[in-house]
Amino acid sequence: MNSFLGVDIGAxxxxxxxxxxxxxxxxxxxxxxxxxxxxGSFLDSLEKLIENxxxxxxxxxxxxxxxxxxxxxxxPIDRESGILISSxxxxxxxxxxxxxxxxxxxxxxxxxxxxxxxAALGEYWFGPGKGSPNLLVLTLGTGLGGGWIYEGKLFExxxxxxxxVGHTTLKPAGALCGCGQRGCAEAYFSASGFSARMYERSxxxxxxxxxxxxxxxxxxxxxKETLEEGVRILAELLRNMIHTINPECIVLSGxxxxxxxxxxxxxxxxxxxxxxPVFVGYTRFVAGGSVTGTIGAASLCMGKNQ
Numbered sequence: 001m002n003s004f005l006g007v008d009i010g011a012x013x014x015x016x017x018x019x020x021x022x023x024x025x026x027x028x029x030x031x032x033x034x035x036x037x038x039x040g041s042f043l044d045s046l047e048k049l050i051e052n053x054x055x056x057x058x059x060x061x062x063x064x065x066x067x068x069x070x071x072x073x074x075x076p077i078d079r080e081s082g083i084l085i086s087s088x089x090x091x092x093x094x095x096x097x098x099x100x101x102x103x104x105x106x107x108x109x110x111x112x113x114x115x116x117x118x119a120a121l122g123e124y125w126f127g128p129g130k131g132s133p134n135l136l137v138l139t140l141g142t143g144l145g146g147g148w149i150y151e152g153k154l155f156e157x158x159x160x161x162x163x164x165v166g167h168t169t170l171k172p173a174g175a176l177c178g179c180g181q182r183g184c185a186e187a188y189f190s191a192s193g194f195s196a197r198m199y200e201r202s203x204x205x206x207x208x209x210x211x212x213x214x215x216x217x218x219x220x221x222x223x224k225e226t227l228e229e230g231v232r233i234l235a236e237l238l239r240n241m242i243h244t245i246n247p248e249c250i251v252l253s254g255x256x257x258x259x260x261x262x263x264x265x266x267x268x269x270x271x272x273x274x275x276x277p278v279f280v281g282y283t284r285f286v287a288g289g290s291v292t293g294t295i296g297a298a299s300l301c302m303g304k305n306q
Contacts, residue, residue, distance in 0.1 A: 001063065001064055002021060003026065004018070004067055005017070005069045005298065005301075006071075007294060008118070008294045008297055009072065011034075011090055011141075012032065013030045014045060015292070016028065017295065017298070018056075018064070023298075029049055029053055031048070031049045037090055037093065039092070042096065046101075051106075054066065067301060068110065069108055069301065070118070071098060071112045071300075073112070074115055074143060075114050075115075077160050077161065078159050078160070079113055079156065081099075082097060083097055083099075091178075099112050113156070115296075116139045117147045117154055119254070119288075119291075120148065120149050120154060120296070123135065126291050128249075129149075129288075132248050133151055134151070134245065135250075136241055137253055139293075141191060141254040141255045141256060142191045143190050143192060144190045144193075145254075167184045171183035175193070177193075188230045189233055191208065193230065194206070194212045194227070198222060228266075235271045238250065239271060243275065243276065246279070251286045253288030253291070254288070268285045
C-alpha cells in the first residue's frame with residue numbers, strides 16, 4: 001500500500017504524519033519553531049523530523065511503500081522552485097530552498113504548496129467540506145490564511161500565492177500586522193493579532209490562544225472587546241469573499257476553530273446580516289478541526305490538487 005508523508009510548517013511547530021490515500025494516519029511527530037528559527041536550524045529540524053518518521057515506518061509498517069513527501073508552509077512561497085520566500089510569523093526564514101534539500105536527502109518526490117491551500121485540500125477530500133462545488137477554507141491560527149477549491153480544483157494563483165486573505169486590508173491605517181502593513185485581517189483575528197491587541201488594551205502579554213480564550217470565558221473585558229472586534233473584522237472579510245467567489249461552503253479551520261463555540265454563532269449571524277439576501281439561504285458555515293494540516297499536505301502527493 002502506498003503511503004505519504006505530510007508536513008505542516010507553522011509559526012510554533014513543524015508537524016508531520018505518515019498516512020495513506022484514505023487519510024488514515026499511521027504515525028506522527030512534531031518539532032518546535034519560533035521567531036528565532038533561522039534557515040539552518042529550520043532545515044535541520046525538518047530533515048530530522050522526516051528522517052525519524054521514515055525510520056519508524058521501516059520498523060513498524062514495513063508493508064507501507066513511501067511514495068512522496070508533501071509540504072505546506074506559510075508564504076509567500078515560490079511553489080515552482082520549492083522556495084519559502086519569507087513568513088510574517090517566522091521572520092528569520094528567507095529564501096529557504098525546502099524542496100531541493102528534502103529531495104537530495106530522501107530521494108523521493110517532494111510536493112510543496114501554501115499551508116492554507118493544503119488545509120483546503122484536506123477539508124475538501126477528508127473533512128466537512130468534502131465534495132463541495134465551491135469551497136472556501138479559512139485557517140485561523142497564529143496567522144490567518146485562505147484556500148479556495150472550485151469544482152474540485154485548487155486555486156493557487158501565480159506560483160502558489162493566491163488567497164492570502166489574511167493580508168487583505170479591512171481597516172485602512174489600522175493596527176500593525178506582522179507583514180509590516182496596517183489594517184490586515186490577520187492583525188485582528190489570529191493568535192498573533194489577539195496578543196497584540198490585548199497588549200494595546202491592557203499592557204499585558206498573553207502567551208497563546210488558549211490563554212486568550214480562557215480570559216474570554218472568564219469575562220475579562222479587554223479579551224471580550226478584542227474578540228468582538230476580531231469577529232467584526234472577520235465578518236467583513238467573509239462578506240468580501242462571499243460577494244467575490246460565491247462559495248457554497250465555508251470551513252473555519254486551524255487551531256482557533258477549537259474555540260468556535262465562543263465566537264462562531266456571533267460571526268455567522270453578523271455575516272448573514274451584511275451579505276446579500278440571496279447568499280443567506282445556501283451559504284454553509286462549518287467549524288473544521290478534525291482534519292490535520294499534515295493530511296492536507298499529504299494530499300499534494302496523491303494528485304488531489306489537480
